[in-house]
Amino acid sequence: MPENEGSNSSIVLRRVTGDDGAPRLTITGSCTLAALGKRLQPLSAELNNEAANPELRWDLTGVRQMDDAGAVLLWRAWGNQRPRHLRLRREHERLFDRLEKIPAPPAPVPRDLLWPITVPGNAVFLLWEHLTCLIILSGQLLLDSIYLAGHPAQIPWREISANLYRTGAQALGITALVGFLIGIVLSYLSSKQLQMFGADIFIINILGISIVRELGPVLAAILVAGRSGSSMTAQLGVMRVTEELDALTVMGIPHSLRLVLPKVMALGIAMPLVVLWTSAIALIGGMVAAEIQLGLGYQFFLSKLPDVVPLANLWLGLGKGVVCGMAIALISCHFGLRIKSNTESLGEGTTNSVVTSITVVIIIDAIFAVVFSNVGIR
Amino acid sequence: MTNGNYVIAVEGLYTRFGRHVVHENINLCVRRGEVLTLVGGSGSGKTALIRQMLGLETPAQGTVRIFGEPVHGRQHKQLQYMRNRCGVLFQKGALFSALSVYDNIALPMRELRTLDEGMIRNLVMLKLKMVEIDTKHAIRMPAELSGGMIKRIALARAMALDPELLFLDEPTAGLDPELSDGFVKLIQTLRTELTLTIVMATHDVETLVALSDRVAALDEQRMVALGTLREVVNTRHPFIAKFFCGERGKKILENNRYNL
Ligand SMILES: Nc1ncnc2c1ncn2[C@@H]1O[C@H](COP(=O)(O)OP(=O)(O)O)[C@@H](O)[C@H]1O
Ligand SMILES: [Mg+2]
Numbered sequence: 001m002p003e004n005e006g007s008n009s010s011i012v013l014r015r016v017t018g019d020d021g022a023p024r025l026t027i028t029g030s031c032t033l034a035a036l037g038k039r040l041q042p043l044s045a046e047l048n049n050e051a052a053n054p055e056l057r058w059d060l061t062g063v064r065q066m067d068d069a070g071a072v073l074l075w076r077a078w079g080n081q082r083p084r085h086l087r088l089r090r091e092h093e094r095l096f097d098r099l100e101k102i103p104a105p106p107a108p109v110p111r112d113l114l115w116p117i118t119v120p121g122n123a124v125f126l127l128w129e130h131l132t133c134l135i136i137l138s139g140q141l142l143l144d145s146i147y148l149a150g151h152p153a154q155i156p157w158r159e160i161s162a163n164l165y166r167t168g169a170q171a172l173g174i175t176a177l178v179g180f181l182i183g184i185v186l187s188y189l190s191s192k193q194l195q196m197f198g199a200d201i202f203i204i205n206i207l208g209i210s211i212v213r214e215l216g217p218v219l220a221a222i223l224v225a226g227r228s229g230s231s232m233t234a235q236l237g238v239m240r241v242t243e244e245l246d247a248l249t250v251m252g253i254p255h256s257l258r259l260v261l262p263k264v265m266a267l268g269i270a271m272p273l274v275v276l277w278t279s280a281i282a283l284i285g286g287m288v289a290a291e292i293q294l295g296l297g298y299q300f301f302l303s304k305l306p307d308v309v310p311l312a313n314l315w316l317g318l319g320k321g322v323v324c325g326m327a328i329a330l331i332s333c334h335f336g337l338r339i340k341s342n343t344e345s346l347g348e349g350t351t352n353s354v355v356t357s358i359t360v361v362i363i364i365d366a367i368f369a370v371v372f373s374n375v376g377i378r
Numbered sequence: 379m380t381n382g383n384y385v386i387a388v389e390g391l392y393t394r395f396g397r398h399v400v401h402e403n404i405n406l407c408v409r410r411g412e413v414l415t416l417v418g419g420s421g422s423g424k425t426a427l428i429r430q431m432l433g434l435e436t437p438a439q440g441t442v443r444i445f446g447e448p449v450h451g452r453q454h455k456q457l458q459y460m461r462n463r464c465g466v467l468f469q470k471g472a473l474f475s476a477l478s479v480y481d482n483i484a485l486p487m488r489e490l491r492t493l494d495e496g497m498i499r500n501l502v503m504l505k506l507k508m509v510e511i512d513t514k515h516a517i518r519m520p521a522e523l524s525g526g527m528i529k530r531i532a533l534a535r536a537m538a539l540d541p542e543l544l545f546l547d548e549p550t551a552g553l554d555p556e557l558s559d560g561f562v563k564l565i566q567t568l569r570t571e572l573t574l575t576i577v578m579a580t581h582d583v584e585t586l587v588a589l590s591d592r593v594a595a596l597d598e599q600r601m602v603a604l605g606t607l608r609e610v611v612n613t614r615h616p617f618i619a620k621f622f623c624g625e626r627g628k629k630i631l632e633n634n635r636y637n638l
Contacts, residue, residue, distance in 0.1 A: 032572070033490075033540050034462070034463055034539075034540070036492075037492065038492060040492045040493065041492065041494075065571075065573065067540035068501055068505070069497070069540055072497050072501055072504070075500070076497060076500065091570050094567065095571065098504060098507065098508070099500070099504065101507070102503050102504055103503055104503075106480070106513055106514065106516045109517075241475070341475065341521040342475035342519060342520070342521050343474075343476050344476035345476075
């Protein structure tokens with residue numbers, strides 16, 4: 001068994017008094033980290049005690065094996081110097097020579113006393129930096145689009161279609177599930193209330209307006225921000241870590257044109273479609289619950305829906321989809337490109353990206369609500 | 379321990395990645411205290427063999443034993459004990475990118491939970507000095523280092539616990555000749571102080587000649603030669619002819635004839 005092997009070859013201290021009457025400490029056995037194991041702490045205390053006597057004669061010639069950890073153990077007991085009387089094997093001499101020349105560890109960075117000022121100050125600068133970088137990136141994308149309009153052969157169709165598939169088609173399942181459930185819940189709760197006033201019929205108004213105008217776009221945008229936004233940031237971040245971004249640069253392939261633009265365009269196209277899909281499924285969920293709860297027929301529900309929900313609401317929802325989609329892609333790419341080449345920065349960047357995207361989605365929704373407050377509502 | 383002289387015993391090892399066969403029937407023993415060098419062309423499975431020895435890959439067939447016990451199917455505690463006795467230098471360094479140089483080397487020491495922070499500080503400085511890294515780099519992050527520095531710091535980390543068994547995957551690739559000589563000296567010094575068993579994969583004939591006790595040559599999924607340098611050089615095989623008897627190989631072997 002390995003444990004036994006460790007202990008029977010471990011270090012042994014023996015105190016004897018020499019012929020000349022001087023105290024003598026002989027150390028035998030193996031003085032290595034593996035052999036010391038759990039005995040390290042008690043041994044360190046014991047050696048410290050012994051070293052208190054400067055006249056002690058240390059005899060290490062019986063040590064068969066010694067490694068750096070063993071040498072450091074003795075060295076620290078001796079107070080970072082050789083004791084006055086020391087005998088050791090030739091091959092172990094070098095270990096202590098090295099310890100004598102050991103450089104001082106780097107000084108820890110002193111704590112900044114002005115931190116109550118610098119921390120919030122830096123936060124403001126950081127926010128400013130993010131804003132300017134986002135504006136620069138958007139401007140770059142605009143320039144790229146103008147360039148591509150002049151050179152249609154260079155439009156990155158493959159990347160756009162791949163992103164369309166990943167962010168659009170593959171998001172259909174989760175958005176459908178969430179939309180359907182929310183539709184059911186909303187319809188169930190509202191119909192309970194409406195029943196009390198005998199206003200059953202208004203369930204169609206409530207569901208229609210709230211889902212088409214608000215819930216559909218916001219739900220879809222939040223799901224897409226969590227799903228596709230994080231993957232975009234992580235993808236760009238890993239490309240930074242593995243130096244793929246630098247490889248693209250030296251090949252003369254601009255990041256914005258080949259990596260960012262396809263993502264922004266694809267999400268700008270996919271997002272309204274996902275919104276449409278989520279709203280439709282949520283309405284179906286609401287319709288099912290209304291049928292069960294209030295006995296409202298599907299036919300009636302569907303025929304009444306266009307009458308009570310003005311078409312403008314649908315356009316508003318789709319418009320939010322386009323804006324949110326492009327904003328999510330832009331923010332995700334912005335954070336992805338800022339990631340530094342270490343894993344911690346990767347995790348932090350992805351978190352920041354998703355949190356910012358979701359916040360921005362809500363802000364965009366609020367702006368739409370204010371600007372179009374008298375559109376589509378009778 | 380059944381056969382105390384063998385630190386590693388590989389028996390009838392087959393490695394497959396899907397359909398791709400990397401090793402066919404490899405038999406190999408590593409003796410206590412020796413330096414065994416794995417040579418082979420790029421993609422011949424040197425790294426894969428080292429990963430098998432570490433238990434990072436699962437053999438399609440055959441067994442790998444380290445310190446007399448199979449790598450796979452051990453209990454957690456035994457496996458941990460075994461891992462503490464091994465140091466590994468990965469081909470690309472594999473430094474933790476979120477930790478500074480100092481913390482990278484201190485990490486395995488802290489994980490032991492028997493060393494106090496003062497000892498760890500001394501030990502880290504010793505290891506850094508050993509690989510000739512200046513103290514001022516200790517607080518830097520791995521992303522800010524050059525390739526050769528990453529290699530040397532990875533070596534310092536592999537040596538952090540003064541292992542008995544050291545795996546070195548291309549230790550001198552990416553080092554300039556001077557550092558490469560320094561590395562050879564370092565290993566030679568360490569071997570005089572400790573009983574160190576080393577398994578090393580390398581392309582560098584110079585390092586190979588200077589350090590190896592025995593050489594194993596891999597080619598076309600099989601081990602085509604195993605023995606002392608002299609035995610391997612005298613084996614008739616196209617790969618060995620190409621590896622040792624190219625321009626460079628010939629010159630280095632000339633200069634080191636006393637080793638043969
Ligand atoms: N994880 C893996 N999946 C599939 N194939 C692999 C994997 N790792 C290695 N290989 C293949 O195994 C072979 C040996 O690789 P490797 O051991 O890295 O070669 P080298 O001798 O250069 O270190 C190569 O052909 C490589 O493509
Ligand atoms: Mg390799």
